[in-house]
Amino acid sequence: MKKVMSVLLIGLLSACASQTTQPTAESTPAARAETNPNLNPILTDPNNILSKRSVYFDYDSFVVKNEYRATVQAHAQYLRDNAAAKVLLQGNADERGSREYNLALGQKRADSVRSAMTLSGAKDSQIEAVSLGEEKPRATGHDEASWTENRRTDIRYQGE
Amino acid sequence: MMHKSHDFLSTPPVNIMKPGFMLARHRQSTRCSLFLALVLWSISAPIQAALDIEIFGGGASQIPIAITPFVGEEKLKHGITAVVAADLQRSGLFRLVDSSGPSLRDPRQIAYPDWKSRGANALVIGSAVMLPDGQVEVGFYLMDVAKQVQLTEYTMIVPADRLRAAAHQIADIIYEKLTGDVGVFSTRIAYVVKQGNKYALQVADADGFNAQSIIEYSEPIISPAWSPDGTQIAYVSFENKKPIVYVQTLATRARKVVANFKGSNSAPAWSPDGKRLAVVLSLQGGSQIFLVNADGSGLQRLSQSSGIDTEPNFSPDGQTIIFTSDRGGSPQIYRMAVTGSASGVAERLTFEGSYNVSPHHNRDGKGFTFIHRNGAKFNVAVQDLATRQVQLLTDSRFDESPSPAPNDRMILYATEVKGRGILAVVSSDGKTRQELSMQAGDVREPAWGPLPKTASRWQQR
Numbered sequence: 167m168k169k170v171m172s173v174l175l176i177g178l179l180s181a182c183a184s185q186t187t188q189p190t191a192e193s194t195p196a197a198r199a200e201t202n203p204n205l206n207p208i209l210t211d212p213n214n215i216l217s218k219r220s221v222y223f224d225y226d227s228f229v230v231k232n233e234y235r236a237t238v239q240a241h242a243q244y245l246r247d248n249a250a251a252k253v254l255l256q257g258n259a260d261e262r263g264s265r266e267y268n269l270a271l272g273q274k275r276a277d278s279v280r281s282a283m284t285l286s287g288a289k290d291s292q293i294e295a296v297s298l299g300e301e302k303p304r305a306t307g308h309d310e311a312s313w314t315e316n317r318r319t320d321i322r323y324q325g326e
Numbered sequence: 327m328m329h330k331s332h333d334f335l336s337t338p339p340v341n342i343m344k345p346g347f348m349l350a351r352h353r354q355s356t357r358c359s360l361f362l363a364l365v366l367w368s369i370s371a372p373i374q375a376a377l378d379i380e381i382f383g384g385g386a387s388q389i390p391i392a393i394t395p396f397v398g399e400e401k402l403k404h405g406i407t408a409v410v411a412a413d414l415q416r417s418g419l420f421r422l423v424d425s426s427g428p429s430l431r432d433p434r435q436i437a438y439p440d441w442k443s444r445g446a447n448a449l450v451i452g453s454a455v456m457l458p459d460g461q462v463e464v465g466f467y468l469m470d471v472a473k474q475v476q477l478t479e480y481t482m483i484v485p486a487d488r489l490r491a492a493a494h495q496i497a498d499i500i501y502e503k504l505t506g507d508v509g510v511f512s513t514r515i516a517y518v519v520k521q522g523n524k525y526a527l528q529v530a531d532a533d534g535f536n537a538q539s540i541i542e543y544s545e546p547i548i549s550p551a552w553s554p555d556g557t558q559i560a561y562v563s564f565e566n567k568k569p570i571v572y573v574q575t576l577a578t579r580a581r582k583v584v585a586n587f588k589g590s591n592s593a594p595a596w597s598p599d600g601k602r603l604a605v606v607l608s609l610q611g612g613s614q615i616f617l618v619n620a621d622g623s624g625l626q627r628l629s630q631s632s633g634i635d636t637e638p639n640f641s642p643d644g645q646t647i648i649f650t651s652d653r654g655g656s657p658q659i660y661r662m663a664v665t666g667s668a669s670g671v672a673e674r675l676t677f678e679g680s681y682n683v684s685p686h687h688n689r690d691g692k693g694f695t696f697i698h699r700n701g702a703k704f705n706v707a708v709q710d711l712a713t714r715q716v717q718l719l720t721d722s723r724f725d726e727s728p729s730p731a732p733n734d735r736m737i738l739y740a741t742e743v744k745g746r747g748i749l750a751v752v753s754s755d756g757k758t759r760q761e762l763s764m765q766a767g768d769v770r771e772p773a774w775g776p777l778p779k780t781a782s783r784w785q786q787r
Contacts, residue, residue: 187541187579254567263704264683264697264726265548265771266593266606267650267657269569270613270634273590277608295608296568297590301546308745322567 205325206248215240221279223317228274230282238279241321242286245293252324255279255295258302260313265299272297272319279319380761388421389504392446396466397431397453403486406454406464409493410500412533413511416751417501417736418758433467438474446471448504452496454489461485464492468500478503490535510731514775515738516540516550516559517749521767527561529576532731532774534762540574541581550773551594551603553620559773560584560594560603571605573620584622595638595647596620597664604628604638604647615649617664627668637684640664642691648675649685656680659696675709678716682707684727688734695728695737706739706752719756729774730754740770 208214221234230238245251257276259268276295284290305312391414396406414420423446430436431453441449452466465481480499484492491512498509513532518525525547530537541547545564552559553573560573569592574581585591589608596603600620607616615629615638629635633653640647648661651672659682660672676682681699688694691711698707698718706720706728719737728739734754741750743761747768751760763769 187574187581188543256567262724263681263699264637264650264657266637267634267683269548269590269592270606270636273608273613274634277611294568294588297608298546298564299548299569301548301564 205323209244209323209326216244219321221275221319221321222314223275223278223319225313225317228271228278230278235282238282239286242283242288245283245288246286249289249292252292252294253283254322254324255293255319256302256322257295257297257319258304258316259297259300260316261300261303261308262313265301269297269299269301272299275317275319279321380763388419389447390421390423390445391448391450391500391504392423392425392441392444392471393450394425394427394452395429396464397429398456399454402454402456402462402489404489406452406489406493406496409490409533410450410497413494413497413509414500416533416760418753418760419501419505419735433469433476436469436474438471441471448477448500450500456486457483462489462492464489464496466496468503490531494531494533507735508733508777510733510736510774510777512778513732514556515749516552516773516775517740517769518547518550518771519764519767519769520546520747521764527559529559529775540576540579548771549593550771551596552773552775553596554598554600554776556776556778558620560596562592562594571603573603582622584620585616585618587625593636593638595640597640598642598644604640606636606638615647626666628664629662629672630668630670631672639686639694641687642689648687648694650683658682659685659694675711675714676716686728686730688730689732690734693734695730697726697728706737708737708754717756719752719754720750720759722750725750727771727773729772731774732777738772738774740772 209216211217215237218237221230221238224231241253245253255276257272257274259271276297280293280295283293303316305315393407393411399405399407411422415422423444430451433451436449449469449471450466452464454462454464456462461483463481463483467479468477469475470477478499482492494511497511501507501509510532514529515532516527516529518527523544524542525545526539526542527547527550528537528539540559543563543565548562550559550561557577558573558575560571562569562571569590570583571585571591571594572581573584584594584603585605585607587607587609591605591607593606594603602617602619605616605618606613610627612632613634613636614627615635617626617628618624628647631651631653633651635649635651637650638647639649644664646661646663648659650657651660654674658674659676660674662669662672679699683697685694685696693708693710695706695708697704700718703723704725705718705722706725707716707718709716722741724742726740728737730737736751736753738749738751741748746763747770748761748763749769749772750762
């Protein structure tokens with residue numbers, strides 16, 4: 167019985183392997199862009215405010231809190247001073263409720279940071295604001311502490 | 327209380343049951359319940375997929391039916407009887423009656439008083455015989471026990487590897503004859519499985535068998551949506567670090583990008599003619615609803631609000647869209663006409679509570695299912711469009727993504743049990759519920775596929 171089953175399994179697995187779409191590295195621009203050796207090291211220097219990449223939000227709020235204004239302004243200034251630099255802002259939401267509605271809430275958080283950056287001098291063409299909704303939580307618990315950690319926007323530079 | 331159906335299923339076809347995966351869970355319930363654990367395994371290289379099904383509850387007016395083993399099926403690689411019985415049981419509208427005794431293939435041999443005394447209203451007898459060319463001739467009779475008359479009979483010839491499909495069609499015919507509704511046992515479902523950091527969009531038969539991954543990656547997949555003809559599935563993938571809408575053709579595995587505009591692209595919903603999709607884009611600020619052709623061309627904005635407009639869903643006649651919007655301050659369900667230009671005009675449909683989302687029209691267009699937040703719980707609800715009456719169908723904590731079956735008699739949705747994501751099906755009257763779970767990993771984002779458009783190879787005798 168076991169032998170028959172494993173033969174059957176192998177046959178089915180190989181049949182299935184040809185059925186499944188698996189995106190290859192070439193199809194993902196993110197994978198194509200290797201770590202840029204020209205990426206300014208101050209962006210990841212722990213002593214520099216530019217290494218701070220997350221902006222957190224209160225429940226049901228989409229306003230950049232005062233404690234994060236300096237961070238956002240520092241990144242806006244960097245973009246203003248480096249015309250070739252680009253950022254991807256990824257907004258997130260906690261897990262409660264509809265996934266698509268949470269995607270839209272995350273979008274609001276990304277848009278909020280983008281607005282703050284453009285007001286401080288960054289160009290709109292240097293910024294893409296997207297949402298990951300509840301799909302990529304940093305904290306995976308089901309409590310207030312985890313939900314707080316997941317209500318945030320992350321700043322990623324092109325080439326990272 | 328163990329139902330007698332266990333006797334009936336004690337000799338399952340070999341290929342379905344895999345020793346070691348067989349589960350026998352017996353649980354008591356205050357109501358007369360059916361306990362059925364079918365282990366189903368599917369084929370997928372990195373992600374294993376095996377949906378377990380458990381049934382809870384039972385409607386007040388279930389039809390008692392006896393299904394005698396199809397004569398000759400023991401000689402075949404796959405059986406028919408167990409599949410038919412499981413289908414009818416899962417619908418929640420049938421109660422299996424003890425069918426032990428000699429198998430029959432001739433209606434003239436039926437001892438009606440015996441079946442009546444067992445409590446059966448309906449009786450199925452059938453046969454499955456291998457032909458010289460390797461195909462199988464399957465036939466059955468459906469009898470009314472009280473009136474002692476034949477209700478219907480069918481025969482068909484199928485390839486030996488299509489016996490499960492034949493059994494599902496038999497269940498459809500029996501279901502339609504006895505309930506008057508179209509059967510959905512030959513349909514398929516799509517859903518997303520997450521195991522560790524791997525995600526797979528899978529398609530399976532409505533009973534969880536024959537699951538196949540159509541796309542797998544290490545980034546999330548959400549919002550699968552079947553095209554009306556069942557040949558394609560749209561979905562949102564995060565493989566490029568942002569949400570992008572794809573449409574994939576099931577038969578060829580070819581896929582194309584339908585929406586990858588600046589910002590986020592999500593919530594695909596097909597128009598009933600299959601030519602367009604409604605999508606949600608942040609391209610022009612916020613999250614707003616747009617229309618795009620199925621090939622990705624011809625972008626047209628549809629909604630116009632300063633809030634979030636998302637989760638669009640076409641009415642069966644294609645004239646209107648229902649969607650989630652927080653333009654009034656909290657997420658509620660609205661309806662607007664599909665016109666040639668963007669409009670801020672929409673009619674609000676939900677007024678109870680502060681959170682009503684994820685609307686999906688019934689196929690008959692007379693109502694829709696949605697998620698209603700009830701205190702701290704998120705539950706499946708239905709609303710009648712004419713009366714505006716709302717009925718809550720579930721009582722669990724974290725229900726999402728409701729998807730009605732093509733006969734509107736059941737709703738497939740995602741929920742959570744002990745921290746694990748599973749799928750569940752609730753009957754439209756809220757009385758019967760089934761749970762479908764993976765042995766490993768979380769299942770979510772279900773979508774019930776359309777009725778198959780297969781040419782009928784059945785003929786009445």
